[in-house]
Each structure stands twice: as C-alpha cells, then as structure tokens.
Amino acid sequence: MVIIDNITVQLQNKIILNNVSCKLSIGHITSFIGLSGAGKTTLLKSIVGLTKISDGSIMIADQELLQLSPLQRAQNVGYVFQNFNLFSHFTVLQNCIDPLLIVGMNYHDASTRARDILDQLQMLDFVDVYPSQLSGGQQQRVAIARSLCLQPKILLLDEPTASLDPINTDILVQILKKLAANGLTIGVSSQDMSFVSKIFDKVYFMQAGKIVEFCDSIEEIKNNVLISQFIVG
Amino acid sequence: MNLSAYFSLICQGIVMTFAAWICAGLFSLIIGTLLGILSCRRLATSWSSVIIRTYTFIAKGIPAYVQILIAYFVIPAALGLKIPAFLAAVGALVFCSSGYVTEIVRSGINTVSVGQWDACFVLGYSMPATLRRIILPQALKNIMPALFGEFEQLLKTTSLLATIGITELTRSGMNIISRELNPIPVYCMVACIYLIFSGVLQLVMIYIERKGLYGNNR
Amino acid sequence: MKKKLIGSMIALLMIGIVIYFFAQKSPSQDNSTFIVGTAAGYAPFVSVNASGEYEGFDIDVAHALANKLNKKLVIKDLGSMTSLFMALDQGMIDAIIWGISITQDRLAKVAMIHYYGSTVTSYPLIFWKTIPTDIQSLTDMNNKIVCIEPGSSQDVVLLQYPQIRTLQVDKIDDALLQIQYGKADAAFVEPAIAIKFKNKYPEIQAVDIPLALSNQVQGMGVVIKKNKEQLVHDVEQAIAVLKSAGTIEQFAQKWEIPS
Numbered sequence: 001m002v003i004i005d006n007i008t009v010q011l012q013n014k015i016i017l018n019n020v021s022c023k024l025s026i027g028h029i030t031s032f033i034g035l036s037g038a039g040k041t042t043l044l045k046s047i048v049g050l051t052k053i054s055d056g057s058i059m060i061a062d063q064e065l066l067q068l069s070p071l072q073r074a075q076n077v078g079y080v081f082q083n084f085n086l087f088s089h090f091t092v093l094q095n096c097i098d099p100l101l102i103v104g105m106n107y108h109d110a111s112t113r114a115r116d117i118l119d120q121l122q123m124l125d126f127v128d129v130y131p132s133q134l135s136g137g138q139q140q141r142v143a144i145a146r147s148l149c150l151q152p153k154i155l156l157l158d159e160p161t162a163s164l165d166p167i168n169t170d171i172l173v174q175i176l177k178k179l180a181a182n183g184l185t186i187g188v189s190s191q192d193m194s195f196v197s198k199i200f201d202k203v204y205f206m207q208a209g210k211i212v213e214f215c216d217s218i219e220e221i222k223n224n225v226l227i228s229q230f231i232v233g
Numbered sequence: 234m235n236l237s238a239y240f241s242l243i244c245q246g247i248v249m250t251f252a253a254w255i256c257a258g259l260f261s262l263i264i265g266t267l268l269g270i271l272s273c274r275r276l277a278t279s280w281s282s283v284i285i286r287t288y289t290f291i292a293k294g295i296p297a298y299v300q301i302l303i304a305y306f307v308i309p310a311a312l313g314l315k316i317p318a319f320l321a322a323v324g325a326l327v328f329c330s331s332g333y334v335t336e337i338v339r340s341g342i343n344t345v346s347v348g349q350w351d352a353c354f355v356l357g358y359s360m361p362a363t364l365r366r367i368i369l370p371q372a373l374k375n376i377m378p379a380l381f382g383e384f385e386q387l388l389k390t391t392s393l394l395a396t397i398g399i400t401e402l403t404r405s406g407m408n409i410i411s412r413e414l415n416p417i418p419v420y421c422m423v424a425c426i427y428l429i430f431s432g433v434l435q436l437v438m439i440y441i442e443r444k445g446l447y448g449n450n451r
Numbered sequence: 452m453k454k455k456l457i458g459s460m461i462a463l464l465m466i467g468i469v470i471y472f473f474a475q476k477s478p479s480q481d482n483s484t485f486i487v488g489t490a491a492g493y494a495p496f497v498s499v500n501a502s503g504e505y506e507g508f509d510i511d512v513a514h515a516l517a518n519k520l521n522k523k524l525v526i527k528d529l530g531s532m533t534s535l536f537m538a539l540d541q542g543m544i545d546a547i548i549w550g551i552s553i554t555q556d557r558l559a560k561v562a563m564i565h566y567y568g569s570t571v572t573s574y575p576l577i578f579w580k581t582i583p584t585d586i587q588s589l590t591d592m593n594n595k596i597v598c599i600e601p602g603s604s605q606d607v608v609l610l611q612y613p614q615i616r617t618l619q620v621d622k623i624d625d626a627l628l629q630i631q632y633g634k635a636d637a638a639f640v641e642p643a644i645a646i647k648f649k650n651k652y653p654e655i656q657a658v659d660i661p662l663a664l665s666n667q668v669q670g671m672g673v674v675i676k677k678n679k680e681q682l683v684h685d686v687e688q689a690i691a692v693l694k695s696a697g698t699i700e701q702f703a704q705k706w707e708i709p710s
Contacts, residue, residue, distance in 0.1 A: 048355050074357025085348035089370050098366060099356040150356065238501040245503065259461060306537045398490065398530035400499070408492040408499050411624050414651045 001026050001185060002047055002077075002154055007056030009042055016042045018209040019056070024154065029176055029186040031196045034206035040189035041082075043206070044156045047187065048079045061153060071103060078147030082159040084139045086131040092118065092142050093127040096149045103150070110149075117145045121175060137168030144175065154185040161192045173198045236418065239409050246405030247426060253319070253391045253401060254430070257326035258384050264327065265334025270364060272335065273342040275350055285335065292332025298393050300325040305397045322394045326387065333383050341376035342368060381438045388430055402426060485522040487513045488535050488544035492622070495647065495706040496550040508706040509548045512566060515698055516548075516673070519689035532602055536561075539676055546686065547674035550643075552604045554668055561674050562683045566690050567699050567708065568670030574605055575645040575657040578637050579630040582656045589615065589660055598626035598638035605639040608666050627652070642709045650707075 002024040009017040017039045024030045024047075032040040045051040047058060049065060058065040060076050068076065087095050093114055100110035118124045121141040131139055140160065147155060157176075161169050169192075176199055180186050190196050196203065205213035205224075215224060236243075270276065272285040292300075304325035309316045316324075345368050353363040373380075395404035406423040410416050489509055491499045497507040505526050517524035527544050529535045538544045539561070552571075553563045576586070576597070585591060593614040599606045600623040609617055618635045620626050626638035627648060639660075640648075649655045662668075673690070675683050693699050702708075 050351060050354060070354075070359070071357045074355065077355075079355040081348060081352065083348060085346075085352035087349070087352070087367055087371075089367075089374065099358070102356075102358055102362055102366075146356070240501075242499060242501060242503055255464075302533070302537070305534075306541060306543075310541050396531040397534050398528035400491070400528070404492060404530070405499075407622060407624075411492045411622070412494040412498050412500075414624065414627065414648070416625065416628050 001059075001061055002187070003059040004043075004047070005057050005059070007046060007053045007058060009039075009046055009051055010054045011051075016209055017046070017053075020206075020209070020211055021056075022204050022211055022214075024185050024187045025202070026153075026185050027180055027183050029180050029188060029199045029201040031199065031201070031203045032187070032189045032206055033191065033193070033196055033203060036191070037208075038206040039209045040206055041158050044079070044158050044187060044189050047154075047156060048077045049073055050079075074099070074152070075103075075150050076152050076154060078150065078152035078155045080140070080143045080147055080155070080157040080160065082162055084131075084143040086139060086142055086146070088131055091128050091130055092123060092134075095131070095142060096146045099146065100149055114145070114149055117148050118142075121145050122171075135168075136163045137165070137171065140164065140168070140172065141175070148179075153183075154187070155179065156187045158189050159191065160188060161190065161195045169195055170198075236409070236415075236422065239405075242400075242405050242409070243402075243422075243426075246400055246402040249394075249399060250388075250391050250401040250403075251430070253323055253326065253394060253399070254388050257323050257330060257391075258387055260323070260327045261330035261334050261387070262380075264331040266338050266369075268331065268335040269338025269342060270369075272339050275342075275347070276360075289332040289335050292329050293336075295329075297326065297329045297390050298396065300329050301393055301397060304328070318397050318399055322397060322399055326390060329390070330383060330387050334380065337376050337379045337383065338372065341372035341379075344375055345371045377438065377442065381434065385431055385434055388427065388434075483522055484525050485513075485517040485520055485546070486525045486527055486544045487517075488527050488529050488538050488547045489513070489549045490530050490532075490535065491528055493550070495643065495708065508567075508702050508708050509550055511702040511705070512693075512699060513548045515693055515702075516686065516689055519692060520685055536674075539674060542676075545675070545679070545682060549674075550641075550671045551674050552668040553670055553672040554604060554607075555665070556607075557674075560677075562677045562679075563672030563674055564683065564686050564690055565670045565672045566694070567703060568668075570670065571642065571662065571668045573659040573661045574608070574639060575642055576637050576639050576660050577630065577645050577648060577655050577657045579633075580654045580656065582658055583636070586658050592637065595636040596634070598623075598629045598635045599640075600626075603641075604666070604668055605641070608662065609639060611666075643707075646707060646709055 004020060004022050006019050006021050007017060008015065008019055020039070020043060022030075022043075032043060034040055042051055046053050047060075047065070060068065060073070065073065087098070090098060093111070096114035096118060097107070097110045100113065101107065105113075115124060115127065118127060121144060123138065123141050123145060126134065126138065126142075131142065134142065144155075144157075160172060164172065173195070176186055176188070180201070188196075188199065202216040203214070204211050205215075213224060268285050268288070271281050295303075301322055305316070305318060305321040309321070349367055349371065350363065353367055358367070391401055392403040394401050395407070400408075402423055406419045410419050413419075489497045489505075491497055491505065493507075495507055496509045497505065500506050505528075510526070513526065514524055527538070529538050529544070535544075535547050535549060539547055548566075551557070551563070553565060557563060576589075576592070589609070589612050593612070594616065596616045596618050597609065598618045598620050599609055600621075601619045603623070606617075609615055618629060620629060623638070623640055623644055626635070626640065629635040630638055645655070645657050649657070673686055675686060677683075690699075
C-alpha cells in the first residue's frame with residue numbers, strides 16, 4: 001500500500017510534479033497514463049526514492065519513505081526500469097542472486113530463491129546466459145525477477161511495454177495479474193493504452209505534473225472525456 | 234666477450250628494475266583507482282574534483298625525471314628528513330603514474346551507464362558494494378588496455394632512476410660498457426631483458442582477457 | 452576466495468619490498484665518516500667490477516684520503532653530475548671525487564682541491580680510422596659533426612664554435628658508436644677517455660686541439676662546499692701528504708690516467 005500525499009518535485013527550478021496525491025492499493029494494478037512529460041516516470045521514481053521530493057510525504061506500508069533505510073526500502077519497493085539496467089557482466093542467475101548476497105543471504109539459499117522466481121517467469125532455462133544475449137522480453141522478465149528476489153510488497157514498472165512486441169506484452173500482462181492476485185501492490189506508468197486496458201484495474205490520468213482524472217471501472221473510462229481523447233487522439 | 238663475468242651485477246640490475254616497477258605499479262594502481270573513483274561524475278563533489286584535477290595536472294605536467302629529482306633532493310631538504318634513494322624514486326614514480334591512472338579510471342567509470350548506478354540504488358546496494366560489484370568490474374573491462382599501457386610505460390620510466398644512482402638495469406649496462414667498451418652486445422642484452430618483462434606483461438594481459446573475469450562483452 | 456589469497460600475497464610482497472629497502476642503512480652523518488659522492492659507469496675513474504665493488508682511480512684516491520683524515524669512507528653513488536652537485540649542496544655528501552675538472556666557473560661556486568692532473572692545454576679530437584687532411588684547429592671542423600657530452604668542459608669549449616654541428620650523447624662512451632658508424636665525424640673528449648678508446652680500438656686516431664687560456668683546465672679536484680672550511684683545510688693537508696708520498700701518482704699509473 002502506497003499513499004502519496006501532496007508531493008511536489010522540483011528539478012532545476014522547473015516543477016515536474018505539482019501537489020500530487022494518489023494511492024496504490026494492495027492486490028491492485030494502478031496505472032499512470034498521460035503524454036510524455038506529464039510526470040508519470042517522475043512519480044514512480046519518487047516512490048522508490050530515485051527522485052527527491054521537495055514537499056509532501058510518501059507512505060510505504062504505513063512508514064514514511066524518508067525514514068526507511070536503503071535496505072528496508074529495497075525490500076519494500078521494487079522497480080523495473082524502462083531499459084531494464086541489468087548488470088551486463090553478470091549472468092541471469094547472478095543478476096538475481098547478487099542483491100540477495102548483499103543482504104547477507106548465503107549463496108545456496110539465494111540460488112534457490114532466484115531459481116524459483118526465474119522458474120515462475122519462465123526464465124529458468126537461461127540462468128547461465130548473459131543479458132546481451134537475450135531478447136527484449138526476456139531481459140524484462142529477468143529485470144522483474146531481480147526485483148522480486150528481495151520479495152518487495154510493491155513493484156513499480158516504468159513504461160514496461162515500450163520495447164515489447166505484442167506476444168511479450170501479453171506474457172507481461174499474465175505475469176502482472178498473477179502477481180497482483182498474490183497480494184503485490186503494482187504501479188505502472190505507460191503510454192500504451194492497449195496494454196493499460198488489458199491490465200486495467202485503476203487508472204490515474206496525468207497532465208503537466210498534476211493528476212487530472214482517476215478511474216477504477218471500465219464504464220467510467222468510456223464516459224471520461226479526457227481519457228477517451230487520450231486513447232483516440 | 235666476458236659478459237658472463239658480470240652476471241651477478243646484471244641480476245642485481247634486473248631485481249632493482251623489477252622491484253621499482255612492481256612497487257610503483259601496484260601503489261599507483263591503488264591510489265589512481267581511489268582518486269578515479271572519487272572524481273567520477275556520479276561521486277565527485279566540487280572540492281574533491283578541484284583537488285584531484287589539480288593533482289593530475291601537476292603529475293602529468295612535470296617530467297618524471299624532474300619529479301625524481303624533486304622527490305630525492307628538494308622534498309627531503311624541505312622537510313628536514315633523510316629519505317633513502319629507492320623510496321624517493323618509487324615515490325616519484327608513484328606520484329607521476331597515479332596521475333595517469335586516475336584519469337584512466339575516471340573515464341572508465343564515467344562510461345558505465347548511469348542506469349547501473351540507479352539499479353544499484355533501487356536494489357539497496359551500499360556505495361562500496363555498488364562500486365566493487367557492479368561499477369568497477371564494468372569500468373575495468375573498458376580500461377584494461379589503457380592500464381596495461383601505462384604499466385608498460387612505467388617499466389621504461391624506471392631507467393630514469395639511474396640519474397640518482399640507483400643501479401637498475403640500464404645503468405648496470407652502462408657501467409659494463411664503460412669498462413669493456415662493448416656497447417652493442419650490452420645494449421642488445423639490456424633491450425632483450427626489457428622485452429622479456431614487456432612480454433610477460435602482455436601474456437598476463439591476454440590471460441586476464443581470455444579468462445573473461447568480467448563476463449561477456451556487451 | 453582465490454582473489455583474496457592473491458590480494459593478500461600482493462600486499463605482503465609490497466610490504467616486504469618496502470621493508471627490505473628501508474632496512475638498507477643510509478650512511479650516518481657524524482664526524483667519523485667521510486661521505487664521498489661519485490657515480491659508477493665511468494671507467495677508469497669509477498666503475499663497479501663484476502663482484503659488485505666500486506673500483507677506479509677516484510675510488511683509490513677516496514680510500515687514501517679517508518685514511519689520512521682518519522675517517523671511515525662511505526661511497527654514495529649519485530648517478531649523474533646534476534645529482535652530485537645537488538647532493539653536495541644539501542649536505543648529503545661531504546665531497547665529490549669524480550674526476551671533476553677545475554675551471555674558473557666552478558671555483559666561483561665551490562671549493563676545489565687539486566689532486567691530480569696538470570693544466571690541460573689541449574683536448575683530443577678523435578676520429579675513426581682516418582683523420583681528414585689538415586685538421587689542426589677547431590675551425591677546421593666547421594660544418595662537421597662532433598660528439599660531446601653535454602655539460603662537460605669540451606661542451607663549453609665548443610660553444611665558442613657555433614659553426615660546428617654538435618651531437619650530444621648521454622655518455623661519452625656512446626660517442627664511440629657514433630664515429631664508428633659515421634653518424635659523427637669526430638668526438639671531442641677528455642684525454643683519459645681518448646687513451647681508453649685507443650687501447651681497445653686501434654682504429655682510433657687523435658688530434659690534440661690546443662685550448663685558449665680561459666678554457667684551460669687546471670687538473671681535477673675534490674669538490675667541497677665552500678662554507679665547510681675545516682674540511683677544506685683538512686683535505687688540502689691530506690692531499691698534500693699523499694702527493695708528496697707519491698701515492699696519487701701510483702694510482703694514476705695503475706689506472707693509466709694521463710698526467
């Protein structure tokens with residue numbers, strides 16, 4: 001559960017997020033949509049601490065984000081980058097195991113957990129392969145697996161379908177739905193309306209650093225002028 | 234030709250050259266890496282940047298020969314200390330070489346994409362862990378050739394130690410020539426020995442590359 | 452695990468090397484020692500023999516001198532002219548004994564005590580195999596290439612002959628290669644060097660070039676810092692004794708140093 005209360009983000013005298021408040025609920029997939037520059041990515045980055053907020057507060061599972069240590073934060077919030085940022089000098093397995101070794105887990109347990117998660121994402125066959133040898137969709141699944149290894153309660157994905165073909169997009173949809181059903185809180189930023197409609201659960205529509213619309217039912221979307229325009233135009 | 238009579242002298246010269254080379258090389262690698270890390274784009278503060286850039290400017294701008302003289306004569310006099318010749322010489326070599334290594338390491342780290350730092354951040358890596366496990370291995374892969382080049386250059390620079398009386402290999406050769414007046418065989422032999430050192434270095438480099446300590450190429 | 456092992460071995464190696472060289476005793480500077488600066492690689496004056504010992508004309512002189520001064524001789528090898536004078540200036544060494552020529556220029560800056568050599572009125576110009584016809588003075592060498600060692604007395608003389616093309620060699624022994632292979636027409640050297648070359652290579656031919664008065668060198672001297680008056684006095688006396696006993700002359704004959 002993530003509660004964002006009135007946050008403002010400023011970068012070099014430009015206001016990127018302006019008094020934004022929203023909520024990500026447990027077991028739901030919350031999507032943030034809008035044109036480029038609307039602030040979707042910045043919002044996600046603020047939740048994980050990559051971007052500093054200049055005002056307001058972010059509560060992660062009833063705790064202030066700023067009061068979490070880096071390790072606590074990592075074990076609560078996972079983040080999947082648009083370009084994955086996999087460690088190119090590590091194999092798929094090492095990518096997933098290394099963050100666990102950092103927190104002091106022994107190699108055997110780390111390996112077991114990593115393999116388990118990779119298996120669920122159908123990447124177990126690729127454990128000794130290097131990221132550069134994988135396709136875009138495969139790399140993304142490794143990135144998701146790497147984040148999930150720390151067993152966070154919240155998972156954020158930034159423009160996850162930007163470099164995916166339709167088949168891999170569908171695979172991603174299945175994965176996210178299953179994770180949500182297992183109780184994860186999921187946040188997604190996207191410009192891909194077909195993807196958003198497939199994972200549809202809750203949607204925030206953003207424009208110029210503000211949240212202007214919120215929908216949590218399909219019927220509402222059809223009636224919502226701004227969002228319809230966004231889908232069509 | 235009685236070069237064999239000078240065998241032990243030549244060996245001493247080899248040991249001296251080798252010791253100076255390895256010592257200076259290792260120390261300058263450590264110092265250069267530290268300074269390179271501190272001055273990389275992601276970690277530099279304004280004052281650390283200024284200090285380190287000033288240092289590399291000086292270290293690269295003054296010829297190694299002059300640095301050796303300064304380290305052996307000027308600094309001990311200024312500090313009122315007596316510094317053994319070998320220490321002063323190695324110190325000067327380290328000062329000089331670290332400047333180059335700092336620049337090499339810094340540019341290597343800067344070529345690692347920002348995303349790698351971000352990924353470490355979100356995964357809860359501490360800064361030392363980020364550097365040691367993720368950034369440096371990737372940076373090192375890129376700068377290996379440059380580092381080896383600098384190490385090789387250092388080998389040749391050790392011959393400058395002759396000017397403060399250290400009997401390294403080149404000087405041992407010159408001593409023999411002054412007694413026997415046989416420059417060609419002696420210089421050829423000295424050249425061969427330097428080439429052997431260089432050759433071993435090349436082999437080490439190839440071995441490290443082959444072993445692919447840092448995994449696949451991008 | 453293996454990396455840690457390698458790492459600690461390297462660390463131990465480094466520490467070992469540093470300790471080894473720190474443990475090399477540096478000469479103590481008290482009144483019981485006479486620290487002489489010199490540089491090996493300049494036979495027959497100073498060189499290191501196959502067993503690693505310093506030997507040569509200047510070394511013998513240094514030993515004899517230390518004996519007379521009742522002090523223990525410590526030889527400090529400084530490698531080059533620059534370093535020797537810097538070390539003298541900083542008090543790292545008490546004196547330089549390295550076949551240093553006594554010139555007016557030098558006497559202005561340091562004290563020099565003559566120990567051997569008459570005033571040199573000419574320097575040899577050496578050629579390989581044949582002397583071009585009619586070389587009698589330096590002006591006859593105009594537009595030809597002559598090898599010299601930078602900073603030497605010969606270098607100073609040639610400064611007055613700008614039309615002679617000079618070729619600088621790091622050590623005068625390298626001049627042998629230059630004239631042998633035609634890179635230079637001749638080399639302008641110390642008399643002792645000319646003899647050394649001639650002994651080994653009969654192809655060496657020499658012409659003696661007479662020197663102007665201001666260029667003449669009054670033999671070689673022990674170099675001591677001017678303000679060390681007591682030492683200068685003591686060394687002067689000791690050298691006088693050695694000379695009258697004929698000791699220095701014996702050394703000169705042993706090492707074939709021309710007078």
